Amino acid sequence: MNTIGDIVLIHNDKGSPFYSLIEDINPDIKKGWWVVSFILLVYPHSKYSWLLRDEQLQGEEFTMNGNKIKIEEFKPITTDEKKEIIKKPTLEKFKREGNVVFLRAKSQRPPVLDSGGAA
Secondary structure: OOOOOOEEEEEEOOOOOEEEEEEEEEEOOOOOEEEEEEEEOOOOOEEEEEEEEHHHHOOOOEEEOOEEEEEEEOOOOOHHHHHHHOOOOOHHHOOOOOOOOOOOOHHHOOOOOOOOOOO
């Protein structure tokens, strides 16, 4: 259930989805409608308010100026999901028999000093 202080993902069919923070929810004059104030989570921040029914605030698709809109609850990744995503690679994946991989271009390699100690 989306409420004050929640971060939501707002989908629209005219552009990319965007994240917003629900700043405030106040009843409208019309029964069953709410004035919902959002803060767009970009820099610089901007604020906007929409007049929504409870069902729309909770994820029911609606249109605004012919644009389909859907408000989706933002669910952070759980610790178990993080562990699944970030699996440490094993050394076996990176072993190559006898191959040396230089990470710098040849012109950027440090000079080789002879074993006599003189440069």
